[in-house]
Amino acid sequence: MAVKRFLKPITKPAPPPSSSPPLSPIPNPPLPPPPGRSLAPLPTLTISPNSHYQHLLGFVKTHLSPPFTPDSLLHFLKSKLHHHPNFTHFDLHIFNWASTIDSYRHNHSTFEWMARTLAITNxxxxxxxxxxxxxxNPCPCSDGIFSCPRTEPIFQFVINAYCKAGKLDDAVFAFDCMRRLIDGRPCVVIYNILIHGFVKCVRHDKALEFYDKMIKDRVKPDVFTFNILISSHCRNSQFGMALELFKEMxxxxxxxxxxTFNTLxxxxxxxxxxxxxxxxxxxxIGLGCQLSIATCEILVDxxxxxxxxxxxxxxxxxxxxKGVLPxxxxxxxxVEVxxxxxxxxxxxxxxxxxxNKGNIPTIIACTVLIDGLRRLGNIEEAFRLLEKMLKEGMVVDTFTFNCVLQDLCNVARTAEAxxxxxxxxxxxxxPDGMTYRILVSGYTREGNSKDGELxxxxxxxxxxxxxxxxYNKLINGFSNCRRSTFQQVNKIGR
Known part of the structure; x- marks a missing residue:
């Protein structure tokens, strides 16, 4: 959507039939001129005397009749125009038109809605x-001794939008505009947004310049300011400067x-x-700052x-x-290493x-550990760990469980399995079918037909x-096992 300066002049539409009174076109006053160099192609908006234009005029006349207030205009923009599929993109046009009416003056509510809408829609x-x-045309709240209290929040949102889009020159321009409208010094949050924007766009020197400006403006930096700059120093291989900034902090x-500590x-x-x-x-730890999961990951890695x-x-x-492990x-x-x-x-x-200190491992860590113990042939410890996992309420995967069962059955411990x-x-x-086949096979080898049949x-x-x-094949396997055992006993008796 282009500003009024870029809109084609609105010509007066042809008069409708004599049965209805003529409609007046919506004025199209220009806003202050935009920057001389356009950073992106400007979309055009043409309002010509056609049926679509007549519908827009009728829509405005139906829902917004002068004299109106900023609250009624805001209600029209938010609840009527914004939800209309054909007219929603005329929001700035209506906003500009309203500013030409002698009895009307925009306030912070309409400014804020328009600024946020333009930022969100890029x-x-x-x-x-x-x-x-x-x-x-400042907000009427500024007519007294103090400036409008909503001015700074509006510009904070705008500056943040420019920084996210990587348009840092526009963000600085917005900052300078804000300085002319507010009382006193800007809050530290706005400085942080700009400094972070410079760092994100790999403009480390500009971030430091803005930090110096912040100090000259006697705005006290906070922990977020220092964290942003310390991180930027580290990314630019200036670790000595990062430590100096930490001392300054x-x-x-x-x-x-x-x-702060994780970065350092x-x-x-x-x-x-x-x-x-x-x-x-x-x-x-000595300063009472709790370790985070990221701290431990940095140290261990x-x-x-x-x-x-x-x-x-x-x-x-x-x-x-020490009770400080997060x-x-x-x-x-x-564990994997x-x-x-x-x-x-x-x-x-x-x-x-x-x-034992309350730092329960994940199921994946336990599974890797069980596999490592099995590869060492330490069946007993693998069995104990699996049993402990079950007692802690961990849902063990069937494959790992079957592997431990198989190891126990291989050493004639099928009853424990x-x-x-x-x-x-x-x-x-x-359990799955493999779980039971492992147990049946173990009981068969051990000649325990009674438990095997169960x-x-x-x-x-x-x-x-x-x-x-x-079923008969499995049962016959136990019968053969009994006969084999009986024959072995007879041979021993002879």
């Missing part, structure tokens, strides 16, 4: 013209938060300053990449014992240590035996 060129209009009485710790690890990074984490796996384990254990932290990466090195017992020790199955059923496990009957009840022939 009509940023028109938005710049609207800001110039606001400077020339402390001198100005601004307490760092978890984002990550920067220290990127410079291979491992001990300094760990020291920064402990300084963070950095130590693992440096080959310091045991130090990573010791660090997590120390955090856990709830929900997933130490799966460390340890198991990949064949140190599943070390991963198990770490898991139990953290688990069956008990584990019964317990798992009570904890919500849904398992076969349970298979039948659960629908895992498709037909009678399959």
């Amino acid at each position: 009509r940023l060129v028109e938005l710049r013209a609207l800001l110039q209009f606001m400077v020339s 402390r001198k100005k009485g601004c307490n760092p938060n978890v984002v 710790i990550k920067g220290l690890f990127s410079k291979r300053k491992i001990e300094e990074g760990i020291g920064m984490a402990y300084e963070m 950095g130590l693992c990449k440096g080959g310091q796996i045991s130090q990573a384990c010791e660090l997590l254990i120390d955090f856990s014992r 709830k929900g932290y997933d130490y799966f990466v460390l 340890l198991c990949g090195q064949g140190n599943a017992l070390g991963a198990l020790e770490l898991g139990y240590e953290l688990w 069956n008990k584990l199955k019964v317990f798992a059923l009570s904890r919500g496990l849904k 398992v076969v009957d349970e298979m039948l009840d659960r629908g895992f035996i498709p037909d009678l022939a399959t």
Whole structure:
């Protein structure tokens, strides 16, 4: 949508039949001129004396009769024009037309709605013209000693929209317009929006310049200001400057938060300053700032990449014992690295240590740990871990469960495997046909036909035996097992 300056002049429509009075065209006054250089193609808006134009005039006359107030105009724009499929794009045109009526004057409510609408619909060129209009025609609230209290929030939204679109020159222009309308200094939030916009567009030097302007304007920076600039220093390989800014932050009485420390710790690890990074984490704890999941991930990933796996384990254990390890932290990466090195017992020790302190591992971490223990042939520990998972209410996947059952049956511990199955059923496990075939096979090898036949009957009840022939085959397997056992006993007796 183009501003009034770019609209074609409205010509007077041809008079309708004498049966109805002539309709007056909507005036089209221009707003202050937009910037000389257009950053994007300007859409055009032509209102010609045709039936569509007549419908617009009739629509306005029906729903908005002068004299009207800013509230009634706002109601018309929001509730009538905005929802009309053919006229919604004439919102700025109606807004400009209203400003030419002698008895009417826009206030902050209409300015705010128009500014937000233009920003949301990405009509940023028109938005710049609207800001110039606001400077020339301030809100009636500004007629007294103080400026309108809604001016700064309106410009904050506009500046944020320009920064998100990467139009930083327009954002600075909006900032300068705002300075002419408000009393005193802008709030720190608006400075932060602009500084972050420069950083996001990789204009680090401009971000620092605006920070200096902020200090000269005697606006006190907050923790978000410092976090933005510290992050920008680190991204531009200026870690020394980031540390200096951190010291300046402390001198100005601004307490760092978890984002500040995470940024610095990550920067220290990127410079291979491992001990300094760990020291920064402990300084963070000393200041009463809680570790986040991201903090632990930065520390563990950095130590693992440096080959310091045991130090990573010791660090997590120390955090856990101090009660500062964040709830929900997933130490799966460390478990995976340890198991990949064949140190599943070390991963198990770490898991139990953290688990006993309330830091429950994820199902994925436990599954990787069970697989690592099985590869070491440590069936007993894999069995214990699976049992602990079930007791904690974890829903174990059927494949992992069947693998542990198979290991138990392979060492003639089918009775324990069956008990584990019964317990798992009570904890919500849904066994499959393989679960029962593993148990039947185990009982067959052990010659335990009595318990084996009970398992076969349970298979039948659960629908895992498709037909009678399959059932008879399984039962006959136990009969053959009994005969084989009887023959072996006779041979021993002879």
